[in-house]
Amino acid sequence: MKKYLIRLAALLFVSVFATGVAAFAADTSAKQTFVVVHGATAGGWEWKRAGQCLTDDGHTVYRVTLTGLGERMHLNGPHIDLQTHINDVVNTILFEDLHDVVLTGHSYGGMVITGVIDRIPERIKHVVYLDAAVPNDGQSIWDLFGGGNPPNTNIVDGMMQVSWVKPGDKPPHSVAQSIKCFNQPVSYKNPATLALPVTYVAFVPKDQSAEERAKKDKSWQNAVARGWTIRTFPGHHVAHQEDPRGVATLIEQSVNDVNKPATAPAQK
Numbered sequence: 352m353k354k355y356l357i358r359l360a361a362l363l364f365v366s367v368f369a370t371g372v373a374a375f376a377a378d379t380s381a382k383q384t385f386v387v388v389h390g391a392t393a394g395g396w397e398w399k400r401a402g403q404c405l406t407d408d409g410h411t412v413y414r415v416t417l418t419g420l421g422e423r424m425h426l427n428g429p430h431i432d433l434q435t436h437i438n439d440v441v442n443t444i445l446f447e448d449l450h451d452v453v454l455t456g457h458s459y460g461g462m463v464i465t466g467v468i469d470r471i472p473e474r475i476k477h478v479v480y481l482d483a484a485v486p487n488d489g490q491s492i493w494d495l496f497g498g499g500n501p502p503n504t505n506i507v508d509g510m511m512q513v514s515w516v517k518p519g520d521k522p523p524h525s526v527a528q529s530i531k532c533f534n535q536p537v538s539y540k541n542p543a544t545l546a547l548p549v550t551y552v553a554f555v556p557k558d559q560s561a562e563e564r565a566k567k568d569k570s571w572q573n574a575v576a577r578g579w580t581i582r583t584f585p586g587h588h589v590a591h592q593e594d595p596r597g598v599a600t601l602i603e604q605s606v607n608d609v610n611k612p613a614t615a616p617a618q619k
Contacts, residue, residue: 384410385602387455388454388456389420389421389458392513392516392525392526393421396523400592401599404599415439418436420528427510427528428529429510429529431529432529432531432532433535433537434535435532444467450474451476454477461484462486466539469537473543476606478547478548480549481598483551487573491536509530513527548580548609548610549574551574553568554585554586556587576614578614
């Protein structure tokens with residue numbers, strides 16, 4: 352009888368352990384809904400290869416192209432502002448009826464997703480800032496970067512021109528963008544956003560150390576102060592084009608990141 356009870360207990364333990372392992376495996380392989388927001392002057396096309404990697408892994412991916420950019424360049428003009436782009440992403444999520452979204456923004460896209468989570472935090476599961484702007488409430492991207500025009504740019508008729516776009520370039524390519532996108536402040540004051548788990552990823556090129564970058568990067572510093580998870584990835588500012596598979600995997604891994612307690616309140 353004693354041997355029977357011992358054997359029964361062992362079988363129960365194995366059964367419970369196996370169930371736990373299966374549940375863990377299911378959790379780590381869960382399929383996500385990713386909404387990806389590109390950077391300034393670009394478009395959803397810039398995330399085609401990284402997005403395909405996520406799709407190949409079984410996830411659902413929305414590559415939003417912001418108004419006036421990419422294939423929507425026919426809508427471009429100096430009237431477009433940051434709020435227009437926030438509305439683009441908010442409406443994609445609402446009209447596609449998306450829930451538990453992993454919201455990802457690159458570069459200027461960090462400004463956009465900040466406004467999105469301030470508006471509809473209840474639709475968001477996790478947020479990933481990929482080498483992206485991390486503003487405080489009431490800041491524009493130019494405020495965050497110290498004011499003045501970004502390097503290698505020129506302002507013509509209210510539009511920021513970029514030097515790497517040449518006449519006659521064939522699509523896909525970057526386009527001019529309204530300066531209102533860069534000087535309009537963003538709202539980041541909804542208390543519900545503080546409960547969202549967020550990951551900040553810095554793309555660090557080989558000729559720069561993470562320590563150097565952290566000392567100069569206000570977005571990185573803001574992320575640390577808020578208790579967000581900090582990750583680094585080897586590459587330049589467009590690492591998602593240099594290594595789409597690697598960046599896609601990084602985004603997938605980031606979904607399980609958990610915030611630490613904030614070390615300082617957000618300041619304007």
